[in-house]
Amino acid sequence: MKIEQIHHVAYRCKDAKQTVEWYNTNLKMDFVLAIAEDHVPSTHEPDPYMHIFMDAGNGNVLAFFELPTKPEMDRDRNTPIWVQHIAFKVKDRDTLLEFRDHLVGNGVEVLGVTDHSIFHSIYFFDPNGHRVELACPDPKEEAMLAKLDAVKWDMLEEWSKTKKAPKHAEWMHSKELSDV
Template sequence: MVNSGIACQETSMPTASLPPPAPIQQLHHYAYRARDAEETRQFYEDILGLPLYHIIQSDFVPSTGEYCPYTHFFFRLQDGSFIAFFDLGDDQAAEPSPNTPKWVNHISFRVNTVEELEATKARLQAHGVEVLGVTDHHIFKSIYFFDPNGIRLELTAQLADEFQMLTESRTAHARLAEWNARKEQWRRERAAGQATAPLKPQQNDRPEVAARAQG
């Protein structure tokens, strides 16, 4: 069950009679707060090459009805999905989460080849953007950087083919179930004062990173 932080309303409809979930085809858009629309446009359109595609402006929020004037603008990816932003007209960027490392929350975009990845890295650096990588994740390679709003972005070139990814998927539920069981045990130990450090995963898929960090 997903814990949204909001108490769920009870429903009289039995679970068995619910319709199946609609097939989710692809990402439509991811939206984030922008400090300045033009600064953001220059980064995404002029540097990354994502065309500005759509703008919505209003004084009131359609979903909540609250008064909050905004300009909502969208950049289109090759697959027809979008990354979008809200400029609230106050020159304020979104505040980073105080309890989450800066590398955790990020958006990853895919390019076709490692050569394109390296070319984009050079282009970003020529525009004064600090870039980490190329980082080898075995099934893909990536570079990392921040946009003008403090959003961590990743560009990825896939290495693994569809067969390898399908093979990986066959163990995903079992591995997550093992993690969940260990986390339940860790919670009991923490409640009893026997565990203070965060839980570590049951296996290390990237031993070379640990060796490099410790060496």
């Protein structure tokens, strides 16, 4: 028994149409499906909703719910804003830079490129306030992943006991962060 892949990841949105248009325009995701009902199928709660699905590539689906009868959406104030995010992989650094320029050209504030050694990322927010990351592999990714794989259980065990960052992988961010 094993999970095959993520079927979809769902977030709440403020406006379904605006969200579809934003993801289509800025991240080139196709709008693949909409479901709208007056009752929640799983709980049978009477509550109208619009559920939209975007093609995030390679069989991955990003979904959103617009919930017009619920209080205005907010985020968990006890969790730093950089923690909760969704990250999408792009082919390479050139593609990452193209997306960064495209987003900035569309008025989106972009942070990065941030060098995580095994991959490079840019960060920004969608119109709903969700943090989004685009990441591309580093050319040396395979060797660095092997190095990290060799210490993952030791790191987890040390963290579990001390709640202090183990030093096994401090090499990852020892370089300066770069804004290319």
